[in-house]
Amino acid sequence: MIAIINLASLFSFNRVNAMDRRQRFKKHDWLISKTQSILEHYSCPESCNASCCKTHIIDFRRKEYERILKNVDKESANILKSNAVKSELEGCYKAIVGNCPLLINSKCRIYDNRPEACRSFPFVIIPDEEAGFGLTLLLCPMSVNIIQDYAQWYESVNSTMHSRLNALYEQYKNIDKNNDFCIEMKEHNLDSFIEFLEKR
Structure with missing residues (x-):
């Protein structure tokens, strides 16, 4: 079953997970690889106003943060250093909260x-007390296309979910900015959905 949930509520629970740290982050990396395989088939529309970069927290792992500082121009590095604050998310080092200062005319510098x-958006990997991490898909101008394809994939799997996802697509297909409501994506569906996308 796919649940439509409010993103803010997902962060309200105690983050003590049943899985040990190594297992959790192995699963985290696995989910990242799956999201990248899905996102290879999509791109942000030109009309997108980058609302995701203006309203969401952007978290950095320590090595990632240090790598970015080394690989961007000096001005961008200084902007990042002066705007990054300590992250409250487990396993992360720094964060940018709210409107990203690295945007120029809604384009990332x-x-x-x-x-x-940012590479994984509109997928968001959420800490999960039992499973370690779970995967959600936020509603935005790009993700409605993923939802449409996910509905098509579900047609041969579960007609009820196919109908629900089609209805969701019809409701949000003209969305012009991201929405804090999201769809839970079950990990056991990911490989099959990726295979579906690759065969189109």
Whole structure:
């Protein structure tokens, strides 16, 4: 079953997980690889106003943060250093909160070196008390296309979910900025969905 949930509520629980730290981050990396395989088939529309970069927290792992500082121009590095604060998310080192100062006319000035959180958007990997991490898909101008394809994939799997996802697509297909409501994506569906995308 796919649940439509409010993103803010996902961060409200105690982050003590049942899985040990190594297992959790192995799963985190696995989910990242799956999101990248899905996102190879999509791109942000030109009309996107980068609202995701203006309203969400962007978290950096320590090595990632240090790598970005080394690989961007001096001005961008200084902007990042002066705006990054200590992250409260487990396993992360720094964070940018709210409107990203690295945007120029809604375009990222370090796009080729952007952090993992940005590369994975509109997928968000959420800490999960039992499973370690779970995967959600936020609603935005690009993700509605993923939802449409996910509905098509579900047609041969579960007709009820196919209908629900189609209805969700119809409701949000003209969305012009990201929305804090998201769809939970079950990990056991990911490989099959990726295979579906690759065969199109």
